[in-house]
Amino acid sequence: MARRVNTWRWPVLGLAALYFLVPLAASVVFTVDVPGRGVTFDAYRRIVSTEGFTSSLLLSLELALATIAVVLLLMVPAVVALRLGAPRLRPVVEVVCSLPLVVPPIAFVAGISTVLKWGPEHLSRTPLFQTFVAVQNPDFPFVLVLAYVVMALPFVYRALDAGLRAIDVRTLAEAARSCGAAWPQALLRAVLPNLRGALLNASFLTLALVLGEFTVAQLLGFTPFAVWIYSIGGSQAQLSVAVSVLSLLVTWALLLTLAGFGGRTKTASRG
Amino acid sequence: MTGTLARADVVSAASPKRRRRAPGWLAVVPLLAFIAVAFGVPALAMLNGAFTVKDQATGATSYSTANMTASLDGAYLTALAGSVKLSAVCAFLGALLGLPLAQAVVSSRSRALREAVLTASGVLANFGGVPLAFAFVATLGNAGVLTRRLGLGEKGWNLYSFGGLVLVYLYFLIPLMVLTITPALEGLRTQWREAARNNGATGVQYWRHVALPVLAPSLLGGLVLLFGSAFAAYATAAAMVGSSVPLVTLQIADAISGNVLVGQENVALALSLDMVLVAGAVMAVYLPLQRRSARWLDA
Numbered sequence: 001m002a003r004r005v006n007t008w009r010w011p012v013l014g015l016a017a018l019y020f021l022v023p024l025a026a027s028v029v030f031t032v033d034v035p036g037r038g039v040t041f042d043a044y045r046r047i048v049s050t051e052g053f054t055s056s057l058l059l060s061l062e063l064a065l066a067t068i069a070v071v072l073l074l075m076v077p078a079v080v081a082l083r084l085g086a087p088r089l090r091p092v093v094e095v096v097c098s099l100p101l102v103v104p105p106i107a108f109v110a111g112i113s114t115v116l117k118w119g120p121e122h123l124s125r126t127p128l129f130q131t132f133v134a135v136q137n138p139d140f141p142f143v144l145v146l147a148y149v150v151m152a153l154p155f156v157y158r159a160l161d162a163g164l165r166a167i168d169v170r171t172l173a174e175a176a177r178s179c180g181a182a183w184p185q186a187l188l189r190a191v192l193p194n195l196r197g198a199l200l201n202a203s204f205l206t207l208a209l210v211l212g213e214f215t216v217a218q219l220l221g222f223t224p225f226a227v228w229i230y231s232i233g234g235s236q237a238q239l240s241v242a243v244s245v246l247s248l249l250v251t252w253a254l255l256l257t258l259a260g261f262g263g264r265t266k267t268a269s270r271g
Numbered sequence: 272m273t274g275t276l277a278r279a280d281v282v283s284a285a286s287p288k289r290r291r292r293a294p295g296w297l298a299v300v301p302l303l304a305f306i307a308v309a310f311g312v313p314a315l316a317m318l319n320g321a322f323t324v325k326d327q328a329t330g331a332t333s334y335s336t337a338n339m340t341a342s343l344d345g346a347y348l349t350a351l352a353g354s355v356k357l358s359a360v361c362a363f364l365g366a367l368l369g370l371p372l373a374q375a376v377v378s379s380r381s382r383a384l385r386e387a388v389l390t391a392s393g394v395l396a397n398f399g400g401v402p403l404a405f406a407f408v409a410t411l412g413n414a415g416v417l418t419r420r421l422g423l424g425e426k427g428w429n430l431y432s433f434g435g436l437v438l439v440y441l442y443f444l445i446p447l448m449v450l451t452i453t454p455a456l457e458g459l460r461t462q463w464r465e466a467a468r469n470n471g472a473t474g475v476q477y478w479r480h481v482a483l484p485v486l487a488p489s490l491l492g493g494l495v496l497l498f499g500s501a502f503a504a505y506a507t508a509a510a511m512v513g514s515s516v517p518l519v520t521l522q523i524a525d526a527i528s529g530n531v532l533v534g535q536e537n538v539a540l541a542l543s544l545d546m547v548l549v550a551g552a553v554m555a556v557y558l559p560l561q562r563r564s565a566r567w568l569d570a
Contacts, residue, residue, distance in 0.1 A: 020391070099306075105505065111543065146309040218509075240405055251398070
């Protein structure tokens, strides 16, 4: 039996390896082997000096940091409270946090752009209009942070929920309270350190999501990293593939770190 | 004396409870308020817009199902059908190819191989969008490395087509299937196989009558999950094929960017609503299935 299993296993694994490695290898060949010029690393050298690289990458990183901060500030107190004081709300929060999975990003951005159009159409004389303008500031489009937080909710909820399941929050919090800690202190000094793995997990997933996000940003007319790669694709093929290869490596490094921290299964929670 | 004592007892018993409950409520409120604004308002705007028709001459708006009807007609229907067809083909192939790969990994005794494949799957399942499209363009596009070396262009190969999209989508769907089905495959007890063999069953019979029925909920769950993933994907298709393959996501994007007939803007919202309904149906199938397969495998 065991020998029969072996005969089909290696061809299957071999074909899979071929399918998954060839595009990567070919991309690298494409960037260094330019027709008529031989092997050159010029495409990689040009990346940093190309117009828009630094600004779009910085914008993506800023958006990612803001998204992580907002999503953790909203979610951590809520999920801890669900365990401690408001267990009846748990199914509600669970369902609400899974709802974004049912709405594809493109449908979500269609809704957002409709709302943003209300600004000029109906609200131009109210103070709300200033808010609409402010959230669409091209230097730091806060509207993207709002969208990314919503899109990250299902993954962050699952990561935090899994982390909380592993520790006895009630005992931890009550012990801290008995020692005279106020609620914020109990949360910060007793509960959060025990959630370090889950918090890192949630942050990495959010970071990967924001760095790779294209749909919402492009359709709302902003240029973070993924949109920038797309925009140079038309005119500078070698360069765009070179950046793709690099951004892949960075994202993979991130997700592999995550796999090292939190166990492999959590990276699968795409939806 | 006893009266005051009793009251003190009641107070001391009640006060920690009240203290505990108050922050519980308060901590959930900001989250729910945020979701209501950042998710609820756009969702309602989409719903409202999908059923609103604006009269071009008078500028008056009225509620009607005209947009929904339009979204299920002509080029829009073609796009919707194209998306469903693409997602169905991708989900089917992804499940068909992911299952043997997962079984090869699960039946292997090498821990290193399992860890390597599962970690790689986790990474690849999250890989999509523009970089994936460009990697395939560099490989099999018009001037791609393999296209030139193997002379595929003369043989009629075209990456920017339905078949090309399937090939590219499988790159993240097969790993997703491996991740979804591996726990179920690991849950198949060796005793079941041994029992089947002791009763004279062949390998094929074991798979047909024991393994596949147990796996069925997980398989079906994986299938709809893959369908949903492929259905919602936009960036890869946008970066690769532009609009040469009719897809509902590309149609919506066109409409949002203003490349659409005047008066048809709300059809994009109707199309979005169509997508939400399809995705909602997918989730409605997926979640109970997932629970059901969990019941089998946890036992």
